[in-house]
Amino acid sequence: MPASATLLLYVLSTAALLAVPGPSVVYVVARAVEHGRAAGLVSVLGLETGALLHVLLAAGGVTAVLASSEWAFAVLRYGGAAYLLWLGLRQLLSRRRPAGAGPAATPASRRRLFRDGVLVDLLNPKTGLFFLAFLPQFVDPAAGPVALQxxxxxxxxxxxxxxxDSAYALTAAALRNRVARPASGRPVLQRTTAVVYCGLGGLAAVV
Structure with a gap:
């Protein structure tokens, strides 16, 4: 295991990275704003499950193999971008609820929210490359098995x-409950989150 000083440096570095909102935060906030607190938290669990799978792949050396294959990287990259764009288009084309029904009249399935979160993170090869580049900086080969570290x-x-991410989801949900009106707030939230998904998809494809 890494030394205590190394672990402390790692925690501080990770905290600094997480303090800057990234695509995952934008995604979670969009889910919480559109569907509410529970949906935001379920989306967080989905994203972090995807991240956990990336960690397992990195520990097993699979991420390094994928990173060395331009074809495999491109498939994951554009597959993830296409999935985000599909989420945005599905949001735009979805039927609006009857006036007065309120934002929570037909909440999205938690299973679907969780699945979407897992796929959004898992299909992003840059997440795997991040772990491949970031984690080894704090690994000490003399401190034990590298994969375990x-x-x-x-x-x-x-x-x-x-x-x-949970803190962002809870904050977004609280703000949503204050500013979104039952009849008029729903279409605005729907269009806004659709634009967010499409924007994330476009960003994933070109960056």
């Missing part, structure tokens, strides 16, 4: 990311 550091990152 990567796994432990990755799990710690996922735990901290879960706490951070």
């Amino acid at each position: 990567v796994l432990v550091l990755g799990l710690l990152f996922v735990v901290m990311a879960t706490a951070t």
Whole structure:
């Protein structure tokens, strides 16, 4: 296991990274604004499950293999972008609820929300490359099996990311309850979240 000083440096570095909102925060906030607090938290669990799978792949060396394959990287990259764009288009084309029904009249399935979160994160190869580039900086080959150290550091990152993203989801849901009116707020939220998904998809494809 890494030394205590190394772990402390890792925690501080991870906290600094998580303090800057990224695509995952934007995604979670969009879900919470559109569907409410529970949906935001379920989306967080989905995203972090995807991140956990990336950690397992990195620990097993699979991420390094994928990173060395331009074809495999492109498939994941454009597959993830296409999935985000599909989420946005589905949001735009979905039927609006009857006036007065309110934002929570037909809440999205929690299973679907969780699945979407997992796929959004899992289909993003840049997440895997992040773990491949970031975690080894804090690994000490003399302190034990490298794969085990990567796994432990990755799990710690996922735990901290879960706490951070959950805080954003709860904040977004609280603001949503204050500003969204039952009849008029729903179409605006629907269009806004659709634009967010499409924007994230476009960003994933070109960056």
